[in-house]
Amino acid sequence: MDINQQKILLLTGINQKIESEIYEVIRTKPEGIVTLHAAGPLIVHQYGDLMRTILLLVYSEGIKDIYVVGVHEQHYNIDDAPNLYDHLYRNLEFRDKLQVIDYLFSSNQIEFPNISLKEWLAGGKFVHESVHRSVEMLRNHPLMPSDVRIYGLFQNEGREIVQFPSVL
Template identity: 30%
Template sequence: MNVEKTKKVLFLMDVREGLESILKKETNIHPENMLTIQCFGPVISNPFGDIMRSIILAIYQEQVEEIFVVGTRNEENSAISIEDQSIAKIQTLDYLFQNSMPEFSGETINEWLNGKQNTGDNIKNCVNMICHHPLVPANVKVRGLIINNQHGKSSIVEIAANKTA
């Protein structure tokens, strides 16, 4: 992976343990130039929510030049099921998601909580949301990565995303 060692880089990554050390090893970025935001997924569910705010502040306050949205591809990625909750509450929330809350990603409460089941799609959506955000400067590179970490061996796959101005 070709990353300039002196460049300030932000990693939006899953909360799984060990990802930061894998990224340090694979990218050769000096630790002092590496910023991380950890979240479950990673999924940015709102373009004006807390995660996006943290990304924008990092760009302007820390002079971040490149952003990596990093997910993992493991069989153990499990979704939360809220089926045990009241059916009426779930139906009401699903109705609101479909008809009244376009700022949320997903069409149902389960999609909002879990994101898409395909890690690559979640990463592409995040990369596109960051790239097309009106407060993100055009010179900031945004890339998506999936870390395959199985049997003690790790590999990184770059995810292609649509970046049109």
């Protein structure tokens, strides 16, 4: 499918190294792409800031295709990024808060079951699920135009970019 004449929104993490590979997979040039970087491609709230930004881009830029892109955890980390949990734990102000939040994670009172606070802060482990949830949230949003096609892409551990089932 060659969609060079249409505008595309690329929702991806902060790792920009993957962008050129995505252009090849979706067979388009960077000129027709609007890229929105976030600290992971997860849309958490149906009426949150990220969703509002996506909707604004869809309407203001005439976006016809949205690609939510996730990267396997071993490719996700930023080079030389500090371990966020250790950084927060060293700060005495956050120790009690970290224990409370970790309890909420361990007792499944937070969105992702079977994950610890430390794993969540490290990011990347549940990218596949995050992409799937984000795609579904976009597809089912009442303000998303029905003619906008929404796809999920995932770079697996072998660095292949795999497309989720396409449009509904």
